[in-house]
Amino acid sequence: MFQLLYLGREYPAGEEFFHKRLKAAFQKNAHLTDPKEIQKRIDLGDYVCKEIEAMYHINKYRAMKKRYYEDHHDQDLVQRQANIQSMADKA
């Protein structure tokens, strides 16, 4: 749970937005008493943690890529150029 709170500090829509949602999500399940059910929700929480981490990473990666890399650095393009070259060689 603390990891979720910690992750919220960097949430693009704001920490407050995140905290309200997070609290609501916890309160929704406050009535649960079955340990199995509770474990399921905890697992879901862990999953959400991973999702948010992945989102932060992709955000940062995209921002960097947009700022510092022209198209010709693009791996896809390199691959495509190689494909065209090999086709040209065959022809």
Place this chain on the structure above:
Amino acid sequence: MSAPNVRVLVAVKRVVDYAAKIRVNSAGTAVETAGVKFSINPFDENSTEAAVQLKEKLEKEKKKVEVIAVSCGPNKAQETLRVALAMGADRAIHVDVGEKEELQPLAVAKVLKKIVEDEKPDLVLLGKQAIDDDSSQTGPMLAGLLNWPQASFASKIELAEADKTITVTREIDGGLETIKAPLPAIVTSDLRLNTPRYTSLPNIMKAKKKPLKVIKLADLGLDTKARFEVLKVSEPAKRSGGKIVESVDELLDKLKNEAKVL
């Protein structure tokens, strides 16, 4: 503790966060830093991750690796070092340059050279550039000062511990280049090198207990005077709004009469 098989030095810089809104200060000489969020330079995050991955890999083979993080900057640079420690570095060195002074790449390279001479690492990892001044000079200059081999813009690093060599794949224009160099060497990391891990809260708590040595810049006795002066910093031109044209005729008319390109 016995001496590690491999010692890796990672240089990290505290920069304005990549997501922060950048404003030029009122004097037009620098970027406004008051009230702006700072974080570790993204490329330095890549190099820290590379060092930690190397450590984890070699530790599986029962080899010892020591990862040392170093940063030159004001007191707050220690926060950045704690991030590196939380990611998995073993200890950190903070070169305190005071609040006012900003070191230029050559000065940082000189400081790092001194640290390298003291710590004797086998590998020095740096980010390919910092996202604030975008100089991309510190790594190459350090390699020059030490007369060590360097591999910049690394997208893949393989270290052969046994024969003390490193094989690095570099991203160059229109392709990839693979080079092999003897250790010790300098490597600067590119964006695609790896996926930096997100620090977990427990690791951050643990990082607070890891050793952090503070060295005063003045005690190193180096000439770190600024070698160039920033004359002006300006924002890129604002994009002027586009227009939606109703018909082809209108477009032609505008191209002829307003843009005068036809």
